[in-house]
Amino acid sequence: MRKIAALGILMAGSILSASAFAEDIKPAVAYDLGGKFDKSFNEAAYTGAEQFKKESGIDYQDFEIQNDSQREQALRRFARNGMSPVVAIGFSYENALAKVAAEFPDTKFAIVDAVVDAPNVRSVVFKEHEGSYLVGTLAALASSSGKVGFVGGMDIPLIRKFACGYKQGALAAKEGAEVFENMTGTTGAAWNDPVKGGELAKSQFDRGADVIYHAAGGTGIGVLQAAADAGKLGIGVDSNQNGLHPGSVLTSMLKRVDVAVATAFGDAKDDKWTSGVYVLGLKEGGVDWALDDNNKALVTEEMKAAVEKAKSDIISGKVEVHDYMADQNCPF
Amino acid sequence: MTRGALPRWADYGLMPALNLAAAFLASGLVVLFIGENPVEAVKILVWGSLGWNEGIGFTLFYATNFIFTGLAVAVAFHAGLFNIGGEGQAYLGGLGVALACLALDRYVPWWVTLPFAVLGAAAAGAAWAFVPAILQAKRGSHVVITTIMFNFIAASLMVYLLVNVMAKAGSMQPETRTFEPGGRLPFLQDVIPGADFGTAPLNLSLIVALMCCMAVWALIWRTKLGYEIRTFGANPVAAVYAGISPVRITVVTMMISGGLAGMMAINEIMGSQHRLLIEFVSGYGFVGIAVALMGRAHPVGIILASILFGMLYQGGAELAFEKPAITRDMIVVIQGLVILFAGALEHMFRPGLVRLLAAFRPTAAQAA
Numbered sequence: 001m002r003k004i005a006a007l008g009i010l011m012a013g014s015i016l017s018a019s020a021f022a023e024d025i026k027p028a029v030a031y032d033l034g035g036k037f038d039k040s041f042n043e044a045a046y047t048g049a050e051q052f053k054k055e056s057g058i059d060y061q062d063f064e065i066q067n068d069s070q071r072e073q074a075l076r077r078f079a080r081n082g083m084s085p086v087v088a089i090g091f092s093y094e095n096a097l098a099k100v101a102a103e104f105p106d107t108k109f110a111i112v113d114a115v116v117d118a119p120n121v122r123s124v125v126f127k128e129h130e131g132s133y134l135v136g137t138l139a140a141l142a143s144s145s146g147k148v149g150f151v152g153g154m155d156i157p158l159i160r161k162f163a164c165g166y167k168q169g170a171l172a173a174k175e176g177a178e179v180f181e182n183m184t185g186t187t188g189a190a191w192n193d194p195v196k197g198g199e200l201a202k203s204q205f206d207r208g209a210d211v212i213y214h215a216a217g218g219t220g221i222g223v224l225q226a227a228a229d230a231g232k233l234g235i236g237v238d239s240n241q242n243g244l245h246p247g248s249v250l251t252s253m254l255k256r257v258d259v260a261v262a263t264a265f266g267d268a269k270d271d272k273w274t275s276g277v278y279v280l281g282l283k284e285g286g287v288d289w290a291l292d293d294n295n296k297a298l299v300t301e302e303m304k305a306a307v308e309k310a311k312s313d314i315i316s317g318k319v320e321v322h323d324y325m326a327d328q329n330c331p332f
Numbered sequence: 333m334t335r336g337a338l339p340r341w342a343d344y345g346l347m348p349a350l351n352l353a354a355a356f357l358a359s360g361l362v363v364l365f366i367g368e369n370p371v372e373a374v375k376i377l378v379w380g381s382l383g384w385n386e387g388i389g390f391t392l393f394y395a396t397n398f399i400f401t402g403l404a405v406a407v408a409f410h411a412g413l414f415n416i417g418g419e420g421q422a423y424l425g426g427l428g429v430a431l432a433c434l435a436l437d438r439y440v441p442w443w444v445t446l447p448f449a450v451l452g453a454a455a456a457g458a459a460w461a462f463v464p465a466i467l468q469a470k471r472g473s474h475v476v477i478t479t480i481m482f483n484f485i486a487a488s489l490m491v492y493l494l495v496n497v498m499a500k501a502g503s504m505q506p507e508t509r510t511f512e513p514g515g516r517l518p519f520l521q522d523v524i525p526g527a528d529f530g531t532a533p534l535n536l537s538l539i540v541a542l543m544c545c546m547a548v549w550a551l552i553w554r555t556k557l558g559y560e561i562r563t564f565g566a567n568p569v570a571a572v573y574a575g576i577s578p579v580r581i582t583v584v585t586m587m588i589s590g591g592l593a594g595m596m597a598i599n600e601i602m603g604s605q606h607r608l609l610i611e612f613v614s615g616y617g618f619v620g621i622a623v624a625l626m627g628r629a630h631p632v633g634i635i636l637a638s639i640l641f642g643m644l645y646q647g648g649a650e651l652a653f654e655k656p657a658i659t660r661d662m663i664v665v666i667q668g669l670v671i672l673f674a675g676a677l678e679h680m681f682r683p684g685l686v687r688l689l690a691a692f693r694p695t696a697a698q699a700a
Contacts, residue, residue, distance in 0.1 A: 063652060066648075066664075067614040068609065073531075095510070114505075186491035
């Protein structure tokens with residue numbers, strides 16, 4: 001009995017010392033212009049940070065920038081206050097981080113969606129085209145008309161990368177499948193225009209599409225709503241959006257920004273921090289498709305088998321998904 | 333007539349101060365409402381924007397943007413035109429600056445590039461204002477509507493150019509390559525001995541902006557064209573009767589206005605970002621309207637109002653850092669209140685103030 005008690009004290013002691021050590025890190029997140037509650041990309045980062053806070057009890061600081069001049073300012077401000085690791089969300093931080101990381105070589109930085117080559121920076125990028133390929137496969141198989149749609153947010157290379165992977169996946173699953181592609185807009189407002197998203201989705205339904213994938217942040221909420229209203233199918237993005245309209249969301253392309261943030265914080269806490277480039281594809285679990293109770297009924301066994309086969313083919317390298325950003329071109 | 337009832341010092345000093353005080357009082361209530369200490373919030377805001385070198389640097393950096401866009405709105409205002417298109421004109425101005433910098437930065441030092449960049453910015457901004465101007469002058473399509481529409485066209489055009497034409501190959505960002513030193517304006521602290529603005533991107537554009545203020549003052553109050561602009565603004569019918577061509581004044585004024593808005597890009601693109609990037613204007617064009625209203629469309633007033641908005645931008649960022657409960661949206665609320673009290677409710681205190689001053693100085697009021 002005493003032995004057990006002694007063990008207990010020992011364990012408690014080690015836990016205490018662990019938490020005392022853990023107090024040493026002061027993590028911080030800098031969100032992109034979309035803001036932390038964009039229901040999408042930035043919010044995924046927020047979720048990851050919150051999850052870390054809940055699990056470790058370590059509080060973090062965050063900041064939402066208002067304009068581009070604040071990028072450097074925010075990172076520098078965090079670094080100067082002794083925050084580390086500092087995670088920058090979004091490729092737009094690339095230049096700012098390159099500059100600030102050189103000024104604070106002892107601070108750990110991480111950036112999501114871009115690569116910054118510096119000894120104290122961890123760069124996390126995702127192979128969104130691989131995840132999009134999978135949902136493209138599912139879309140084509142679920143479609144009875146052979147026509148599927150894509151609604152992008154702002155027309156930038158990153159979103160064309162989603163579209164291209166999706167198209168390739170759809171064509172691979174069903175030869176001759178037709179893919180309609182629309183971008184919501186050309187300004188940042190395109191990330192948060194659910195009304196227009198819904199209109200684009202409706203017009204694609206009118207042209208015969210019956211499954212629509214969105215990569216449009218807040219705009220996509222309108223796409224999924226339109227799909228649910230029309231009795232057709234939508235596909236979510238970034239976070240698991242299956243539960244938004246159970247039975248009307250075929251699946252979601254998961255992009256684990258939350259994991260990237262939580263891992264960056266956790267690695268720093270556990271003294272396992274490593275810098276360098278992390279390319280998170282299917283193999284690394286950085287992207288995936290979502291299957292849960294909400295969409296179980298929509299995904300048949302054949303579809304499941306097909307998408308799992310595509311997944312293993314991509315992981316093994318048998319199928320190569322074209323990366324739009326490699327040559328700014330989509331061959332499909 | 334109400335304006336004449338107030339002495340100048342009250343019109344230009346006391347009124348804005350009262351409006352500002354009311355705005356901060358209302359903001360304080362909002363801050364109190366979300367459970368923060370308003371006095372402390374003001375302290376952080378003022379300290380963050382004026383209390384340390386880098387803060388001052390950022391405040392003046394933002395102010396530089398607002399001076400350009402504020403002047404743009406003010407010039408049009410004198411001709412009775414409401415140019416809401418500063419946002420798009422500044423965006424296009426960025427294209428002019430970037431083209432000059434990309435063409436020259438590898439071959440010549442910055443001071444050779446600068447005049448071309450200024451010219452490019454002004455020309456691009458002016459060109460973007462030209463179409464709404466000619467539509468107003470010849471067809472009567474209201475500039476308020478057309479300039480707003482042109483903001484959207486500018487955004488689409490620039491995205492097209494940045495995504496498809498000007499972007500670096502293989503880059504995630506829709507932006508051009510970073511300019512070499514020949515395309516970068518020196519920071520003010522590198523030019524003025526002893527000045528230290530930390531890492532704030534305050535650069536020579538501030539000097540350009542102040543020169544523009546002087547030029548606008550001279551143009552409006554010391555030239556024939558300026559007289560025509562003011563006459564046209566005060567009474568278009570009388571202006572025509574006096575032999576002033578409404579088409580010419582509308583087009584010329586709008587192009588000057590657009591050119592000034594375009595020059596804002598010198599500060600952002602050549603002075604700070606050193607590359608052309610998407611949506612770099614981020615609202616400065618619209619804030620310029622508030623700046624011009626608050627500054628009474630006079631260059632000195634515009635400089636002061638620009639510094640105030642620079643403080644709100646920079647101090648607001650510090651506030652958001654220090655107080656997590658005060659998000660950036662709260663900062664926008666505070667900025668909005670300042671605009672509301674300084675611009676929209678401009679005449680709220682005026683009648684009371686006129687009566688008050690008349691009671692104290694009856695002879696002076698009669699003389700005025």
